[in-house]
Amino acid sequence: MPFTRTSTAASLARRGRNLPAAGRLAQAAQASRAAIAVDPARRLRRMHDQLFRAYGPQHWWPAKTSFEVILGAYLTQNTAWKAVERSLASLRAAGALTMDGLRSIPLDELRRLIRPSGFITRKAPALKAFVAMLDEEFGGSLASLAAAPTPALRRRLLALPGVGPETADAILLYALDHPVPVADEYLRRIVERHQLLAPPPGRSRVSYDALTDLTRRAFAADPAAGRARLYNEFHALTVAVGKAHCGRVADCEGCPLAADLRYRSDELSAISDQPPARTLPRQGRTAAAVRRKAEC
Numbered sequence: 001m002p003f004t005r006t007s008t009a010a011s012l013a014r015r016g017r018n019l020p021a022a023g024r025l026a027q028a029a030q031a032s033r034a035a036i037a038v039d040p041a042r043r044l045r046r047m048h049d050q051l052f053r054a055y056g057p058q059h060w061w062p063a064k065t066s067f068e069v070i071l072g073a074y075l076t077q078n079t080a081w082k083a084v085e086r087s088l089a090s091l092r093a094a095g096a097l098t099m100d101g102l103r104s105i106p107l108d109e110l111r112r113l114i115r116p117s118g119f120i121t122r123k124a125p126a127l128k129a130f131v132a133m134l135d136e137e138f139g140g141s142l143a144s145l146a147a148a149p150t151p152a153l154r155r156r157l158l159a160l161p162g163v164g165p166e167t168a169d170a171i172l173l174y175a176l177d178h179p180v181p182v183a184d185e186y187l188r189r190i191v192e193r194h195q196l197l198a199p200p201p202g203r204s205r206v207s208y209d210a211l212t213d214l215t216r217r218a219f220a221a222d223p224a225a226g227r228a229r230l231y232n233e234f235h236a237l238t239v240a241v242g243k244a245h246c247g248r249v250a251d252c253e254g255c256p257l258a259a260d261l262r263y264r265s266d267e268l269s270a271i272s273d274q275p276p277a278r279t280l281p282r283q284g285r286t287a288a289a290v291r292r293k294a295e296c
């Protein structure tokens with residue numbers, strides 16, 4: 001355990017039993033701990049392993065075909081997945097859960113069928129616009145769409161109405177098998193609560209691009225051929241831990257990532273010789289106490 005040895009050396013140096021070797025050892029150890037502290041990507045990579053051990057493979061995305069993944073990516077915006085499932089069931093019952101079905105269904109009818117997902121005046125035309133783009137530019141073929149280079153394809157998706165970065169990346173990764181990370185509010189909460197990243201000056205939240213950049217760096221050392229699978233699993237696992245523990249209120253007791261929180265807390269304490277940062281959710285308390293501390 002690195003902290004035991006180095007903290008002892010630091011404490012010797014502080015108390016004036018100053019053996020030059022102990023001082024140097026403390027300094028070197030402190031520098032090495034600082035290097036680890038500024039490497040949030042390594043911690044995020046380790047979090048993936050902790051979550052995978054706890055929850056196992058998630059088999060995402062929860063859909064039967066790439067086309068259903070795309071529909072789901074649109075419909076799940078600002079909406080719980082249960083509501084999306086009701087919309088998909090209505091579309092299936094009406095024979096509209098295929099490319100041809102979506103092409104031919106009148107806009108009013110589409111609005112009615114996806115009503116459970118909400119925001120129907122935005123989502124229904126956005127789905128129609130996707131199909132129009134696919135027909136006009138890719139011969140109506142998802143395989144042709146998937147064959148486009150990732151950066152150009154991402155730009156094209158982002159230019160469509162109703163498609164933001166999270167929807168574009170979810171389509172790229174889960175429907176078209178492109179190796180791009182997906183970030184969402186669950187990942188943002190984890191990253192902020194574990195202090196892996198801080199919001200830029202003048203902003204209160206870590207940006208989407210900062211989250212995906214951190215995820216990219218976390219898996220950069222993994223073989224490129226397996227990267228899409230890792231991004232797929234990691235996003236699904238962060239959703240799993242978010243639903244079970246890290247929602248609007250953090251419930252850290254029993255969370256698979258609590259070990260990282262303790263590590264970070266010890267690390268801050270060891271580096272600065274100060275008590276752990278108060279913004280970290282506390283460990284070893286009752287769930288209610290943790291909730292009071294971690295609400296954000």
Ligand code: SF4
Nearest residue numbers: 193246252255257258
């Ligand atoms: S619930 Fe607590 S330990 Fe779990 S991910 Fe959220 S902040 Fe971390």
